[in-house]
Amino acid sequence: MFRLEDYENIIEKCSHCSYCQATCPSYLAERSESYLAKNRLLLIKETLMHERMPYSKRAQEILDLCLLCTNCSQTCSSKLPVVDIIIAARIKARQDSGGLKQFVMGKMLTQRGLTGALGKAGAIVQKMGIANKEMPRLASKSFDKMYSGTYSPAGEVKKRVAYFVGCGTNYIFPDTGEAVVKVLNHNGIEVIIPAGQVCCGIPPLGEGDLEGARTMVKNNIKLFAGLDVDAIVTDCTSCGMMFKEKAAKCFADDDPLQEQIAAVTAKMWEVTDYLQNQGLEVKPGQLNIKWSYHVPCHRGWSPTVKDAPRQLLAQIPNAELRELDNPELCCGGAGTYFMEHREEAGKIRDKRLEDINNTEADAVLTQCPVCRFYIGFQVKDREVTHPIKILARAYGL
Amino acid sequence: MQGLVKDLTGLLGSALVLSQTEEMLAYANDATHYFKSRIPDAVVLPQTTEDVSKVMKYAFTREIPVTPRGAGSGLAGGCTPVHGGIVMDLKRMDHILEIAKNNMTAKVEAGVVLKKFQDQLEKQKLFYPPDPQSASVCTIGGNVATRAGGPRGVKYGTTGNYVTGLEVVLPDGSIINPGGKFVKQSVGYDITHLMTGSEGTLGVITGVNLRLLPLPEANRTIVVVCESLEQAAEIVAEIIARGAIPGMIEFMIKLAITVMNNFFSPPLPTDGEGYLFMYFDGTESQVEYEAKLVTEICHDMKAKEVRLIEDKKAAQTYWTARANVYPLIQTIFQRATTEDITVPRNKLPDLVRAVQAIAAEEGVMIGLAGHAGDGNMHPSVLFSQVTPELLAKAEIAIDRLTRAGLDMGGTISGEHGIGIHKARYLSWELGDIQIELMKRIKQAFDPKGIMNPGKLWLEGGGGNV
Numbered sequence: 001m002f003r004l005e006d007y008e009n010i011i012e013k014c015s016h017c018s019y020c021q022a023t024c025p026s027y028l029a030e031r032s033e034s035y036l037a038k039n040r041l042l043l044i045k046e047t048l049m050h051e052r053m054p055y056s057k058r059a060q061e062i063l064d065l066c067l068l069c070t071n072c073s074q075t076c077s078s079k080l081p082v083v084d085i086i087i088a089a090r091i092k093a094r095q096d097s098g099g100l101k102q103f104v105m106g107k108m109l110t111q112r113g114l115t116g117a118l119g120k121a122g123a124i125v126q127k128m129g130i131a132n133k134e135m136p137r138l139a140s141k142s143f144d145k146m147y148s149g150t151y152s153p154a155g156e157v158k159k160r161v162a163y164f165v166g167c168g169t170n171y172i173f174p175d176t177g178e179a180v181v182k183v184l185n186h187n188g189i190e191v192i193i194p195a196g197q198v199c200c201g202i203p204p205l206g207e208g209d210l211e212g213a214r215t216m217v218k219n220n221i222k223l224f225a226g227l228d229v230d231a232i233v234t235d236c237t238s239c240g241m242m243f244k245e246k247a248a249k250c251f252a253d254d255d256p257l258q259e260q261i262a263a264v265t266a267k268m269w270e271v272t273d274y275l276q277n278q279g280l281e282v283k284p285g286q287l288n289i290k291w292s293y294h295v296p297c298h299r300g301w302s303p304t305v306k307d308a309p310r311q312l313l314a315q316i317p318n319a320e321l322r323e324l325d326n327p328e329l330c331c332g333g334a335g336t337y338f339m340e341h342r343e344e345a346g347k348i349r350d351k352r353l354e355d356i357n358n359t360e361a362d363a364v365l366t367q368c369p370v371c372r373f374y375i376g377f378q379v380k381d382r383e384v385t386h387p388i389k390i391l392a393r394a395y396g397l
Numbered sequence: 398m399q400g401l402v403k404d405l406t407g408l409l410g411s412a413l414v415l416s417q418t419e420e421m422l423a424y425a426n427d428a429t430h431y432f433k434s435r436i437p438d439a440v441v442l443p444q445t446t447e448d449v450s451k452v453m454k455y456a457f458t459r460e461i462p463v464t465p466r467g468a469g470s471g472l473a474g475g476c477t478p479v480h481g482g483i484v485m486d487l488k489r490m491d492h493i494l495e496i497a498k499n500n501m502t503a504k505v506e507a508g509v510v511l512k513k514f515q516d517q518l519e520k521q522k523l524f525y526p527p528d529p530q531s532a533s534v535c536t537i538g539g540n541v542a543t544r545a546g547g548p549r550g551v552k553y554g555t556t557g558n559y560v561t562g563l564e565v566v567l568p569d570g571s572i573i574n575p576g577g578k579f580v581k582q583s584v585g586y587d588i589t590h591l592m593t594g595s596e597g598t599l600g601v602i603t604g605v606n607l608r609l610l611p612l613p614e615a616n617r618t619i620v621v622v623c624e625s626l627e628q629a630a631e632i633v634a635e636i637i638a639r640g641a642i643p644g645m646i647e648f649m650i651k652l653a654i655t656v657m658n659n660f661f662s663p664p665l666p667t668d669g670e671g672y673l674f675m676y677f678d679g680t681e682s683q684v685e686y687e688a689k690l691v692t693e694i695c696h697d698m699k700a701k702e703v704r705l706i707e708d709k710k711a712a713q714t715y716w717t718a719r720a721n722v723y724p725l726i727q728t729i730f731q732r733a734t735t736e737d738i739t740v741p742r743n744k745l746p747d748l749v750r751a752v753q754a755i756a757a758e759e760g761v762m763i764g765l766a767g768h769a770g771d772g773n774m775h776p777s778v779l780f781s782q783v784t785p786e787l788l789a790k791a792e793i794a795i796d797r798l799t800r801a802g803l804d805m806g807g808t809i810s811g812e813h814g815i816g817i818h819k820a821r822y823l824s825w826e827l828g829d830i831q832i833e834l835m836k837r838i839k840q841a842f843d844p845k846g847i848m849n850p851g852k853l854w855l856e857g858g859g860g861n862v
Binding site: 013015016017021022033035036038041042043046056062075076077078 | 440488728731
């Protein structure tokens with residue numbers, strides 16, 4: 001339920017060892033301990049939790065500058081749920097302020113598929129004054145306008161999966177979605193794309209808009225819970241994390257929806273992770289490509305998701321992986337972070353680009369659409385795309 | 398402090414000065430957050446030696462306390478501003494200035510993160526052994542200031558053994574460069590090694606010259622499960638006596654293994670009481686020989702299980718888990734205070750027995766882990782609940798432990814330093830004459846007493862838990 005009071009004991013478990021310095025992107029960009037997970041927990045404790053200090057503008061700024069990337073928790077010896085605590089704090093801050101802080105993208109993401117949603121998004125973007133700066137170019141036709149329903153393989157149906165289409169793929173990169181459908185079909189897997197999907201809910205949740213997130217989760221869970229499928233796949237690691245790790249926490253333990261959430265999340269896979277786990281039915285053809293892998297931050301929800309593209313693409317003859325010095329460094333995109341904190345996100349990306357610019361690869365691959373966009377905006381001399389697209393290419397699809 | 402922030406901003410510009418309470422919280426503590434602490438009046442983030450010098454000149458004139466700080470991952474309260482004033486955060490001075498393979502030396506700025514430096518060296522098949530378990534974040538300047546060590550101490554020594562020169566900003570802002578790029582020097586007092594381990598009380602270390610080694614070509618990891626703690630300690634003493642020099646020998650109790658076990662596949666059996674993690678490095682034939690010898694010793698001495706970890710990735714998980722033991726233990730207990738007693742290696746079994754006896758007699762839980770190979774143990778008093786009664790008992794237990802270690806010919810700190818944590822015991826080890834001498838040295842470097850005041854020696858009322 002992301003209630004701050006539920007974390008009162010857990011927050012005390014921070015031993016101040018400061019190991020979070022090794023991977024926190026906002027710390028690494030600024031190198032001031034103010035921006036460290038350790039300090040954010042201290043601030044939450046002093047302000048919103050125990051109210052010994054006012055929740056000042058500066059406190060809010062420091063909390064807002066967290067990218068919710070989860071790197072601190074992955075580094076933390078005791079795996080403290082820092083992101084959940086920060087979400088709980090943002091929810092409380094939002095409630096305390098009467099919920100006035102509007103989540104700007106909320107409307108667009110809950111109304112996917114409705115006429116005019118994209119137009120509204122455009123208007124919002126204009127209002128934010130960022131239209132001419134670094135903004136993803138929306139696809140001329142969104143994925144849900146092109147693909148909906150059941151897509152069967154040419155031969156025998158070996159497995160059936162449902163496909164959850166995230167907003168990144170739906171609005172910006174429908175090419176990823178096409179590759180997902182084609183590659184799965186090519187391997188004898190039937191793909192069902194239920195109509196009526198909306199955003200997974202991570203953007204509003206990250207902004208502290210619990211109600212907004214709940215509406216989205218409820219909608220999606222109801223769509224997927226009743227389906228007779230072997231698995232549910234997504235091409236986006238952040239959507240996967242939202243389903244797998246956050247959806248259940250948005251509701252009370254005894255909420256009737258919990259059972260359906262458990263049923264859906266048990267079947268949830270990132271698509272390359274699923275394919276690697278199942279094994280490819282059809283051997284990919286040769287492809288002369290050198291590629292580097294930018295591992296998305298939201299990888300903690302599956303132990304194998306970060307190795308799946310490496311193992312999957314290793315099966316393509318002549319495709320050669322050139323590991324980055326630091327494949328797991330955050331790019332600064334982080335959902336809508338790059339729109340709200342342009343300068344800070346830019347600094348984080350600059351660090352990320354140091355080794356991307358040094359790689360001899362032709363392509364930089366990543367399963368996160370925001371990373372793909374945000375890195376791609378600066379990397380023009382090589383392709384930045386989703387690993388499933390490379391597999392589709394190797395199949396000649 | 399009137400005008401402090403304005404003055405500092407004038408010196409460095411506003412981007413390098415922090416002063417809001419929301420930011421100061423982070424700088425009040427190190428990893429000993431349970432000790433008395435207060436937030437600083439300001440934090441500066443110098444980027445150059447000149448920046449440091451400017452701030453020191455100012456602080457010297459105004460007699461404002463200055464506490465140098467690296468990662469803040471220390472275990473003795475060494476970098477905390479107990480008298481307020483300015484915290485000098487050196488993490489932005491993080492350039493590796495030179496790696497001279499032809500001279501086997503390097504020069505770095507104080508804020509370089511140890512692991513980053515070691516990764517760079519490894520690419521050139523070079524090796525800088527000191528390995529405090531916080532290597533992923535701790536800074537080399539902080540390592541020098543605390544003479545940081547780690548598991549490799551048994552074979553390779555600690556930070557102090559690798560420092561050949563320094564750049565230091567003295568309290569009045571003047572800059573000195575004791576030592577240099579050479580590996581030997583016989584010129585007057587050894588200021589380089591006086592600054593090493595001075596815990597920020599004599600000046601600010603801004604640059605470090607280090608000696609390097611070639612990267613060993615091969616390694617082996619062996620894990621030994623022992624019936625009892627004494628058995629583990631005796632095995633260590635025997636290994637040392639037989640002339641094997643492992644790169645690391647880590648000693649742990651069952652409790653540590655239970656918290657580490659989710660790192661391992663398969664998990665370690667938990668029916669032992671003492672556990673040894675050993676690492677051998679050198680040439681292929683050397684590690685082969687030593688691993689075989691040590692395996693024989695362990696079998697001869699009836700160890701329950703001897704596991705040779707062949708797979709490199711699997712071996713790494715044991716060392717990663719080892720690096721995380723202290724924070725892991727902190728998550729189970731409300732508090733865990735870590736001691737740093739180091740005894741002659743043949744006394745290790747005695748120390749282990751003393752720890753067990755004192756824990757039983759005083760009625761406190763004491764966890765035991767440490768770098769057994771060099772006699773450096775980290776007994777930790779574990780509090781499930783911090784109560785005044787338990788604190789009083791713990792205080793007596795730690796006093797007794799410390800006394801026992803000293804009686805065995807040991808020292809109160811092998812690698813963490815004194816800070817505020819061990820100030821209470823300084824006179825036990827050094828005696829009044831040495832402390833007086835040290836105070837005169839302090840006076841010579843820092844006549845106004847502005848460098849990291851409140852550290853090293855007792856100012857009255859110092860606790861140990």
